[in-house]
Amino acid sequence: MFNKPLIVFVLFILFFFLNKVDAKDKEEIYKIKTFEYLANIDEFESKFIQIQENEIQTGGFFKKNSRIRINYDEPSNIEFVIKKNSAMYFNKNLGEVQYFNTKKNNTKIFFDLFNDINFLDNAKFFFSDNVFHFSKIIDIANESNLIKIFFEESPIRLRKIKIQNEDTTITFYINDINFNPDFEDNFFSLANPL
Numbered sequence: 001m002f003n004k005p006l007i008v009f010v011l012f013i014l015f016f017f018l019n020k021v022d023a024k025d026k027e028e029i030y031k032i033k034t035f036e037y038l039a040n041i042d043e044f045e046s047k048f049i050q051i052q053e054n055e056i057q058t059g060g061f062f063k064k065n066s067r068i069r070i071n072y073d074e075p076s077n078i079e080f081v082i083k084k085n086s087a088m089y090f091n092k093n094l095g096e097v098q099y100f101n102t103k104k105n106n107t108k109i110f111f112d113l114f115n116d117i118n119f120l121d122n123a124k125f126f127f128s129d130n131v132f133h134f135s136k137i138i139d140i141a142n143e144s145n146l147i148k149i150f151f152e153e154s155p156i157r158l159r160k161i162k163i164q165n166e167d168t169t170i171t172f173y174i175n176d177i178n179f180n181p182d183f184e185d186n187f188f189s190l191a192n193p194l
Contacts, residue, residue: 123136149161
């Protein structure tokens with residue numbers, strides 16, 4: 001009466017479709033949670049470990065409103081202060097200050113992640129165990145960069161940012177996040193510190 005192979009095929013298609021819908025719903029839920037998490041970060045500070053071509057650097061990462069500051073520890077002793085279209089580089093060891101446009105280097109990624117609500121819109125979503133990440137390609141200065149941004153699932157926390165291009169891979173591990181930092185008024189100033 002019933003065609004057994006046909007029933008198995010229909011059940012397989014139904015199962016596949018429901019799993020696909022469930023995965024898409026899960027992706028949307030995590031995207032919304034991530035957007036809310038990033039949008040609600042007005043201020044924070046954290047430590048980071050940066051690995052680039054077997055070199056390890058440590059430092060601090062800071063955000064307040066729409067400005068970001070990145071401090072590299074010794075031996076580099078370098079500071080970056082970033083706002084939408086400009087940034088300041090300060091090398092304390094050399095007494096050197098430079099200003100530059102953020103649209104032509106990796107500082108754009110950090111600024112946009114925290115300040116552009118649409119930054120992750122067209123990113124691909126991946127989930128495994130208690131970690132999920134977004135992946136997208138961004139062109140900076142005519143060079144394609146694969147960006148992967150990793151989050152811990154519960155509670156949602158930014159944990160790693162990986163930037164890959166044909167020349168190099170840079171990985172930032174984020175830890176010791178504090179959402180209630182106390183910053184001095186001029187901590188995010190772009191004024192020449194010399």
